Amino acid sequence: MAGVEIRDVRKAFGKTPVIHGVDIDIADGEFVVLVGPSGCGKSTLLRMIAGLEQITGGEIAIGGRVVNMVPPKERDVAMVFQNYALYPHMTVYDNMAFSLKLRRAPKSLVDERVRRAADILNLGEYLERYPRQLSGGQRQRVAMGRAIVRDPQVFLFDEPLSNLDAKLRVQMRTEIKELHQRLRTTTVYVTHDQIEAMTMADRIVVMHDGLVEQIGQPLDLYDEPNNLFVAGFIGSPAMNFIEGTLRRNGAAAAVEIGDGTRLPAPPVNGHADGAKVVYGIRPEHFAYGNNGGGLNAEVVVVEPTGTEIQVMSKLAGQDICAVFRERHDLTPGQTLGLSPALDKVHLFDAATGQHLRPPPST
Amino acid sequence: MAEQVSPSRQAAAAARPNLFQRWLERKREAAEGTDYLTSLPKRFVYVYLPVLLFLFILLFPFYWMGLTSIKPDTELIDLETHNPWWVVNPTLAHFNRLLFETDYPSWMWNTMLVAVSATFLSIVASVMAAYAIVRIRYSGSNWVGGLIFLAYLVPPSILFIPLAIIVFDYGLFDSPLALILTYPTILIPFSTWLLMGYFKSIPYELEECALIDGASRLQILVKIVLPLSIPGIISAGIFAFTLCWNEFIYALTFISSSENKTVPVAVLSELIDGDIYHWGALMAGALLGSVPVALVYSFFVEHYVSSMTGAVKE
Numbered sequence: 019m020a021g022v023e024i025r026d027v028r029k030a031f032g033k034t035p036v037i038h039g040v041d042i043d044i045a046d047g048e049f050v051v052l053v054g055p056s057g058c059g060k061s062t063l064l065r066m067i068a069g070l071e072q073i074t075g076g077e078i079a080i081g082g083r084v085v086n087m088v089p090p091k092e093r094d095v096a097m098v099f100q101n102y103a104l105y106p107h108m109t110v111y112d113n114m115a116f117s118l119k120l121r122r123a124p125k126s127l128v129d130e131r132v133r134r135a136a137d138i139l140n141l142g143e144y145l146e147r148y149p150r151q152l153s154g155g156q157r158q159r160v161a162m163g164r165a166i167v168r169d170p171q172v173f174l175f176d177e178p179l180s181n182l183d184a185k186l187r188v189q190m191r192t193e194i195k196e197l198h199q200r201l202r203t204t205t206v207y208v209t210h211d212q213i214e215a216m217t218m219a220d221r222i223v224v225m226h227d228g229l230v231e232q233i234g235q236p237l238d239l240y241d242e243p244n245n246l247f248v249a250g251f252i253g254s255p256a257m258n259f260i261e262g263t264l265r266r267n268g269a270a271a272a273v274e275i276g277d278g279t280r281l282p283a284p285p286v287n288g289h290a291d292g293a294k295v296v297y298g299i300r301p302e303h304f305a306y307g308n309n310g311g312g313l314n315a316e317v318v319v320v321e322p323t324g325t326e327i328q329v330m331s332k333l334a335g336q337d338i339c340a341v342f343r344e345r346h347d348l349t350p351g352q353t354l355g356l357s358p359a360l361d362k363v364h365l366f367d368a369a370t371g372q373h374l375r376p377p378p379s380t
Numbered sequence: 381m382a383e384q385v386s387p388s389r390q391a392a393a394a395a396r397p398n399l400f401q402r403w404l405e406r407k408r409e410a411a412e413g414t415d416y417l418t419s420l421p422k423r424f425v426y427v428y429l430p431v432l433l434f435l436f437i438l439l440f441p442f443y444w445m446g447l448t449s450i451k452p453d454t455e456l457i458d459l460e461t462h463n464p465w466w467v468v469n470p471t472l473a474h475f476n477r478l479l480f481e482t483d484y485p486s487w488m489w490n491t492m493l494v495a496v497s498a499t500f501l502s503i504v505a506s507v508m509a510a511y512a513i514v515r516i517r518y519s520g521s522n523w524v525g526g527l528i529f530l531a532y533l534v535p536p537s538i539l540f541i542p543l544a545i546i547v548f549d550y551g552l553f554d555s556p557l558a559l560i561l562t563y564p565t566i567l568i569p570f571s572t573w574l575l576m577g578y579f580k581s582i583p584y585e586l587e588e589c590a591l592i593d594g595a596s597r598l599q600i601l602v603k604i605v606l607p608l609s610i611p612g613i614i615s616a617g618i619f620a621f622t623l624c625w626n627e628f629i630y631a632l633t634f635i636s637s638s639e640n641k642t643v644p645v646a647v648l649s650e651l652i653d654g655d656i657y658h659w660g661a662l663m664a665g666a667l668l669g670s671v672p673v674a675l676v677y678s679f680f681v682e683h684y685v686s687s688m689t690g691a692v693k694e
Contacts, residue, residue, distance in 0.1 A: 068592055069592070070588050070591070089591075090588075090591045091595070093592075097589065097592050103583065103586050105586060105589075105590075107607045116593055120599065121594055
């Protein structure tokens with residue numbers, strides 16, 4: 019097992035740059051998820067770690083060894099592909115044994131490793147089957163088995179769950195996490211699904227347009243996003259963003275929106291009165307009712323999910339989503355009182371998208 | 381100014397939805413799948429009649445060939461007193477003559493040798509060429525693919541003159557090697573093109589996965605790509621084999637002595653004396669000559685179908 023260091027890595031396809039200098043330090047045994055919208059360069063980065071793409075600039079080191087010029091087979095990594103990439107003409111056993119056989123491992127060792135992996139993944143009775151005779155989840159497991167058998171330094175997963183149906187995806191998510199807890203192999207996992215990222219990762223790397231937006235533990239990203247992109251990307255339903263103007267009154271601050279309503283805001287550092295800002299608050303950080311300077315929004319759609327109610331509403335022409343755990347009786351058109359929790363409010367600079375941190379407490 | 385609509389036009393417009401509805405109805409009937417084939421008269425018209433027609437067109441030459449090869453000469457020549465569609469006194473005399481009085485066995489052997497060797501050579505070369513063009517990223521790989529296809533478009537009947545010079549210069553004239561080495565000029569372009577299409581259908585991830593698993597390019601080709609392309613290789617092989625077997629122009633030009641000839645040329649040049657056609661022996665030769673090709677087809681078609689069902693699908 020080994021850590022992975024990514025230092026100022028760049029990638030260009032022809033003259034089109036897609037990754038503009040990325041630094042990530044992955045510790046030994048860590049489960050890191052690269053997440054971002056499609057086209058953000060996360061898969062390309064993973065493929066560079068695997069050795070399937072050339073590195074245009076910067077360095078990637080696995081276990082302290084720079085692997086820029088090392089071919090994939092000598093990097094000692096195993097990869098699970100989105101479409102599993104099982105060899106259709108080989109049985110499950112042969113699929114899993116393929117890499118060891120190529121290395122001319124003794125037959126007894128191959129057999130032992132394959133059976134152990136099959137045991138871990140509950141594939142014992144399917145060893146003689148062909149991939150086409152397996153269900154989606156089983157194929158996914160074979161693909162993981164193939165990686166486990168190798169006992170590599172790093173596991174790479176490229177959106178492995180996106181071909182599965184919703185229920186199976188949740189189940190496999192748990193299985194992959196359990197597997198990692200059992201084997202403690204360094205894992206780099208790529209997904210565009212922020213829920214997968216949040217639930218599985220030790221640390222998340224949020225990528226956007228070939229750059230790292232923020233690296234951190236899931237809940238840290240959730241609670242303290244660095245910028246508008248991370249704030250909007252992590253969390254479902256997404257954070258509400260309300261554009262407005264900063265109004266300062268000494269240390270206290272408020273954000274004035276279109277119709278003159280002032281939203282209570284936490285104190286911020288710098289930024290003069292009248293600065294354009296974005297007021298961000300997560301749907302679950304609204305209290306129900308108008309007690310103490312709340313806002314009056316008009317209910318548009320009510321979506322009960324059983325565990326909670328999502329309410330889409332309009333406030334001064336802007337869409338606001340609120341989530342309540344309690345079952346309130348709401349009808350469209352009704353006026354809804356929303357009280358934002360002040361300590362959960364985020365202010366962002368409207369121009370740069372950067373988070374306006376509160377002044378350092380004394 | 382508003383346009384005047386003639387009464388007849390109006391009537392036509394009124395009739396249109398009606399027609400349209402009827403058309404829709406027919407469509408709906410068709411949408412019930414192959415149910416319309418259940419009644420016997422319909423099935424006869426739609427299925428059996430066309431099939432019988434095709435069968436007749438395809439099989440009649442073979443019937444004629446077989447018939448002629450077992451007719452005694454008297455029946456062959458005199459069509460007035462004998463029914464041309466049937467044989468009264470079948471004989472094996474033509475076969476006897478063909479096999480024991482001519483070089484037919486060695487023509488057969490030559491054809492087989494040339495066809496098998498040229499096919500093998502072409503397939504090996506095509507597999508490598510197609511794989512390199514499709515999978516290895518180098519500048520101009522698309523161009524090379526196009527140029528190879530362009531080569532296929534040059535008719536062999538134009539190429540045989542320059543090829544003849546080359547064959548002479550290398551001292552290959554009148555030897556099977558002359559054909560074994562020139563046939564690939566026709567076979568490789570097409571087989572490469574065919575295999576390129578097949579290789580493209582193999583998911584790229586399979587090869588990347590094998591690459592990470594530790595396979596070299598050659599191992600990927602042999603252990604992953606080739607087993608998955610068996611249907612493609614068989615199609616290319618059948619194509620190449622049939623083409624070699626039937627090839628005429630090169631075989632006619634590059635071979636002169638009787639014992640080195642291939643069946644298509646030999647049958648024509650050795651069994652016709654001036655203006656005397658030995659129809660019986662000719663047809664016997666043609667019949668025997670088509671047996672190996674028919675065997676190859678019948679054997680591989682089964683293989684082909686079985687490998688298609690397990691095609692590159694995950």
